[in-house]
Amino acid sequence: MSTPDPLGTADLLPLAVAIPLLGAAVLAVAGRRLPRPGRDALAAVWAAADVACLALLWARTAPDGRAVSWLGGWTPRGGHSVGIVLVADRLGTGLALLVAVLVLAVVCYAWRYFDEPSGEHGGVFPALLLLFEAGMCGFALTGDLFDAFVFFELMGAVAYALTGYRIEDPRPLHGALAFGLVNSAAAYLSLLGIGLLYARTGELGLAQIGAALDQRAAAGHGRDALVVVAFVLVLAGPLVKAASAPFHFWLPDAHAVAPSPVCMLLSGVMVELGVYGVARIHRVVFAGAGGLPDAVVRDTLLAAGVLTALVGAVMCWQQRHLKRMLAFSTVGHVGLFLIGAALLEPAGLTGAAVYVAGHAGAKAALFGLTGVLLDRYGSVDEHGLHGRARELRLIGLLFVLGALALAGLPPFGTGLGKAVTEEAAGHWGGWLPVVFVLVSALTGGAVLRAGLRVFGGLGAPPSEHPEVAATTGEGEEPEIREPGRRPPAPMLLVPALLLVGCLAVGVVPGVGRALAAAATAFTDRAGYLTETLGGPGGPAPAAPEAWWTASGIGLGLLSTLLAVGFATAAIRRDPRRGTGGLYRATVLPLRRLHSGLLGDYVAWLAVGLAALLIALTAQL
């Protein structure tokens, strides 16, 4: 529905993808001639332009409405179309806006980060960041399944390159290869699933496939094996991107070695896009009469979410490499987001959306602060840095605040998200809030423990446990070549602002309310289908509450207290004490599974998908 005025709402959708693409091209060309400050300013201008574009799009779409843009004017005739469509509802726009804001933050953070070679390669790093942004925004805004695959691979390929950016060390190359092989293999499986859906329906758009499956069901050709297989295959890509166990192995390897500014984007928003992809594709394509019953999908995804959350939390507690610890904490939290999305109802999705927004601020800030440590000491090892960073008081304070935010301390946005999600989850299973409290406490506790040791020098220096081959984080290449300098102002300012953003999600009532309306519109499948295919959108159902409750505050304080307790216990623990039998029986085998071998990861991909298929078929 394009409007005649010069910049209609629908025109903003392709623009949101085109601005960073164009910016990347300009930077790649002009970066050779510009001096360093000019390049960085140019990158910041492009990133800011996309933030403005998406903020305008957010402002112009109604809380329960959608903006639809048929590219090239190939609008549907009589409900059929050969065109490609971008569809922005508030949830998709909000996620794209989060991407844009984080990219702007990262561009500013990396202002003086790399000692980038000037000349021929000047401007490559910010250009890659903008390309990454284009891929992520496109994935959030597309209404077409094949385009989702293309954007998925675009953000994937750029992310592999960014992960392996520092080729002087074998570990980034290793991490980038694990990331690339597993993610691309999963993307091709998704494409097979898209092919099967096209064979069945003759459509590629999300809404068109969903409508065609429903029509077949109405005509008496309901769900069959092909639809179930297609469901598993199509979701392979987003589930791997979301690092759902047992597809999560690539994530800690890639996040531990990628440059810190890149980690801020990977953990802050890219992984969460996987959860969004799962929710969007399931909702529009498979949630109708021709798809899979909600109960089956809910139970299966809930199981995957709980497994992911627990694996991530346990592994997070075991780490001493700070970036790897933060990466496993992302796995744990993504498991919680997946639980929220798997409830398949507005309240759970609202909680997940608030949680994602809060988590992005806290996690990106923590990665940014870890980047300062790497810059100054050439190490991100919890044991090796013991007490060495006492001089960085402000950084230490922010790090501890970030850890408490991860643990779900009210009134941080992570706390609000956790409270809303766990309340919604509690309606489905009374034991689910236990998972939320435990995962928040373990991940927050691990980061708190590391922060108190590194910045406070508390406790005795930990001893080594040679029975486990652990990733240490010693001997990292500093990413900047001026050791001992004062941390540049942006490296302090950006994490601080990100933490303020995390706080704002929790204390500004409008954020929760807007996201609740967005999540409700997201679950309104009939509205999405009619509005995409040219009909008028109906009124959305009433949005749930997304605000603090007494039980939410209580559980948030409980998980924070538990985190503090865990951290204190770990610091006060006698370093000479050995490990217990329970540890040897449960945690040690789990750690050994994280073998760093690419072949194992691909094998887990196949095993996990087979398990998913069996679990779904057994319930049908």
Place this chain on the structure above:
Amino acid sequence: MSYFPYLAAGWILLAGLYGLVTSRNLVQAVGCLAVAQSSTYVLLLAIGYRGNGATAPVFSDLPTDAPVVDPVVQALVLTDIVVGATVTALLLSLVIQLRKRHGTVDPEDLTGLRG
């Protein structure tokens, strides 16, 4: 239309994945990824195939009502090839850097990340 092309696509996929799991050489592993990907080409072309003498959808020398195969899947395969070429080239360049600077292409020599 026989089931043979679909079986072939499945077989190619499994061969590629098997190679990815067992490979001891990263160049070969990236090649196996490309093999796994080519199963998508076979599947998509099989989906677009139409019997009774349908030919390529190039209408410059065909009457407009001639039976042709589905052009949409051919466009998808072209896009897919571009995506695959990009990813393969990028991953191979990472392997080249690994060989140049660290002297190995065996994934089991990479032990820096585990636990």
